[in-house]
Amino acid sequence: xxxxxxxxxIMRNPDIFIASDNxxxxxxxxxxxxxxxxxxxxxxxxxxxxxxMSLQPFYAALxxxxxxxxxxxxxxxxxxxxxxxxxxxxxxxxxxSSALKDSGIDPTDKKTVLIISSTKGNISMLETAVAAAxxxxxxxxxxxxxxxxxxxEGAFTPAFRDRIALHTSARLVAEYFGFQSPxxxxxxxxxxxIMAILTGFRLLRSGQYENAVIAGADVISHFVLSGFQSFQAxxxxxxxxxxxxxxxxxxxxxAATMILSGNPRYAGSIKIMGGSTSNDANHLSAPSRTGEELxxxxxxxxxxxxxxxxxxxxxxxxxxxxxxxxxxxAKAINLANLPSVPVNSLKGYYGHTLGAAGxxxxxxxxxxLAAGLIIPTTGxxxxxxxxxxxxxxxxxxxTLNNCLKTASGFGGCNAxxxxxxx
Amino acid sequence: MNCITASCKISHSSIYRNGQQVFANQSxxxxxxxxxxxxxxxxxxxxxxxxxxxxxxGWLAAEVLLKxxxxxxxxxxxxxxxxxxxxxxxxxxxxxxxxxxxxxPSPALFVYTLPNIMIGEICIRNNFKGESAFFISPAFDAxxxxxxxxxxxxxxxxxxxxxxxxxxLEEDYTAxxxxxxxxxxxxxxxxIKSMIHKIFQGENE
Numbered sequence: 001x002x003x004x005x006x007x008x009x010i011m012r013n014p015d016i017f018i019a020s021d022n023x024x025x026x027x028x029x030x031x032x033x034x035x036x037x038x039x040x041x042x043x044x045x046x047x048x049x050x051x052x053m054s055l056q057p058f059y060a061a062l063x064x065x066x067x068x069x070x071x072x073x074x075x076x077x078x079x080x081x082x083x084x085x086x087x088x089x090x091x092x093x094x095x096x097s098s099a100l101k102d103s104g105i106d107p108t109d110k111k112t113v114l115i116i117s118s119t120k121g122n123i124s125m126l127e128t129a130v131a132a133a134x135x136x137x138x139x140x141x142x143x144x145x146x147x148x149x150x151x152x153e154g155a156f157t158p159a160f161r162d163r164i165a166l167h168t169s170a171r172l173v174a175e176y177f178g179f180q181s182p183x184x185x186x187x188x189x190x191x192x193x194i195m196a197i198l199t200g201f202r203l204l205r206s207g208q209y210e211n212a213v214i215a216g217a218d219v220i221s222h223f224v225l226s227g228f229q230s231f232q233a234x235x236x237x238x239x240x241x242x243x244x245x246x247x248x249x250x251x252x253x254x255a256a257t258m259i260l261s262g263n264p265r266y267a268g269s270i271k272i273m274g275g276s277t278s279n280d281a282n283h284l285s286a287p288s289r290t291g292e293e294l295x296x297x298x299x300x301x302x303x304x305x306x307x308x309x310x311x312x313x314x315x316x317x318x319x320x321x322x323x324x325x326x327x328x329x330a331k332a333i334n335l336a337n338l339p340s341v342p343v344n345s346l347k348g349y350y351g352h353t354l355g356a357a358g359x360x361x362x363x364x365x366x367x368x369l370a371a372g373l374i375i376p377t378t379g380x381x382x383x384x385x386x387x388x389x390x391x392x393x394x395x396x397x398x399t400l401n402n403c404l405k406t407a408s409g410f411g412g413c414n415a416x417x418x419x420x421x422x
Numbered sequence: 423m424n425c426i427t428a429s430c431k432i433s434h435s436s437i438y439r440n441g442q443q444v445f446a447n448q449s450x451x452x453x454x455x456x457x458x459x460x461x462x463x464x465x466x467x468x469x470x471x472x473x474x475x476x477x478x479x480g481w482l483a484a485e486v487l488l489k490x491x492x493x494x495x496x497x498x499x500x501x502x503x504x505x506x507x508x509x510x511x512x513x514x515x516x517x518x519x520x521x522x523x524x525x526x527p528s529p530a531l532f533v534y535t536l537p538n539i540m541i542g543e544i545c546i547r548n549n550f551k552g553e554s555a556f557f558i559s560p561a562f563d564a565x566x567x568x569x570x571x572x573x574x575x576x577x578x579x580x581x582x583x584x585x586x587x588x589x590x591l592e593e594d595y596t597a598x599x600x601x602x603x604x605x606x607x608x609x610x611x612x613x614i615k616s617m618i619h620k621i622f623q624g625e626n627e
Binding site: 119121127164170171186199228276277284409413 | 499500503509510511513516517519520521523526527528529532533535536537538539541542543545546548549550551552553554555556557558559560563566569573579591592
């Protein structure tokens with residue numbers, strides 16, 4: 001076995017710890033700043049009036065243009081020209097830099113893997129390209145045997161196709177830090193962040209690596225906003241998770257990094273205990289009618305963690321504030337015998353940060369475990385789901401040992417993760 | 423041990439199952455090819471017509487891969503899952519969706535601007551509810567698939583896994599899917615990197 005030594009170390013000590021983390025959001029550029037803003041009840045959601053994004057004003061948690069992270073200052077010799085990296089890549093680099101700082105984790109060690117989570121990555125490059133080309137409308141192809149569904153060849157030059165790809169962003173970020181192993185990219189709708197954590201957890205548990213640097217980001221562009229608007233899924237005000245009058249999501253921008261390690265030097269840190277994903281096999285854009293599939297993932301995650309429902313002290317829900325998501329989650333939480341456990345959703349602070357959401361929310365969950373504080377669900381007033389839920393709506397101080405994190409997304413995907421205090 | 427109990431490859435207007443060509447249509451463009459393959463399979467599955475090209479490609483590959491055999495196996499819905507990888511995510515449909523934004527943004531296209539939607543389509547068709555994941559990679563990495571799927575099977579997270587590569591951009595496409603199950607009788611090729619690579623390259627066609 002090539003990695004026998006790592007494998008033996010991890011077998012003796014199978015715990016996987018959060019060695020370091022970072023949240024880069026409109027609320028702050030470190031995890032500590034973010035957590036302190038949440039404790040104070042500060043939300044990053046504002047009304048925006050930007051015709052380049054939407055003809056109507058909309059609510060979202062966006063980076064103010066001035067606060068966007070500039071060209072990162074990197075290791076000596078790294079090319080830090082600002083035009084080398086897109087906003088998406090700069091978010092990742094800035095967040096990873098912060099998480100790596102003073103972490104004791106060496107990205108150039110071949111036992112350290114980089115995992116990127118995103119849904120749409122550099123999609124704003126498509127908007128720019130379409131705008132530059134003038135008329136972006138589909139061009140009928142008159143060649144024999146071609147129908148109007150087919151664009152003439154060359155709509156994507158090889159260079160463009162390569163530059164916009166998520167694997168290119170991952171490579172650029174990996175090269176910036178000098179990672180030796182090829183980076184992985186998880187792109188699985190709104191469970192991408194949890195899936196990336198779970199992927200890292202399993203790579204460490206199976207002894208393939210000792211450390212995993214897991215970073216997620218998404219940028220809110222016209223593409224993304226128009227798509228959710230087309231689904232009538234955007235709330236007319238800051239979103240209201242689990243509330244009776246909830247009417248949709250609020251989008252948000254952000255990046256986050258969680259560094260996992262099997263190295264016992266991090267034994268005092270919060271642990272990832274287990275996780276699972278599942279599929280509804282029901283509908284592409286509407287969640288399960290029963291919640292059974294998310295409940296299955298919750299039960300699997302608990303079993304892997306060696307815990308049962310009574311051990312869970314709070315749930316960090318997906319809580320997007322769409323009618324159907326919150327209803328499905330309520331059913332799943334009840335099926336998993338957790339109706340009295342305090343539940344929160346952070347979407348009222350961050351909006352839905354897509355590929356970053358699972359990471360941001362898991363990092364805040366870890367902070368909550370460490371601090372003994374459950375963050376209230378901002379936007380929530382009156383329970384608006386058909387099943388009992390204990391929605392946390394004021395700041396609660398309590399002894400917290402175990403947290404369940406859930407997420408669901410388009411394509412019928414669900415995910416659950418269990419985090420515990422050492 | 424974990425074995426490749428079936429494979430399917432779709433490329434260059436041809437469909438292969440276990441290395442044998444089962445369908446070819448060289449005369450059509452991509453949408454025409456996908457439609458003719460669907461008609462050849464003699465399916466009645468109206469949802470096919472709503473899918474984008476990437477989902478059609480992955481769905482067709484899964485149909486040919488699984489035939490009706492998977493449903494004779496004793497697996498619960500949660501015991502079968504998917505691990506898929508591609509290079510171009512959903513870029514093909516991303517542009518088609520964005521072209522509708524000037525007029526009326528199309529929710530029917532927007533839903534396909536995520537690569538894992540293809541997993542959802544295959545799960546809906548076959549009632550698979552187990553662990554699934556979509557990864558983006560510049561090229562097919564047989565070693566990554568081998569390690570990831572073995573981890574899921576060996577830890578009993580799944581009993582059967584459909585895995586592989588489904589990539590499509592404009593007229594360029596390749597789908598290679600593997601059905602991986604636990605078999606002891608030696609009748610099937612082992613799910614190891616060299617065999618995965620060989621089937622991907624089409625060396626047994």
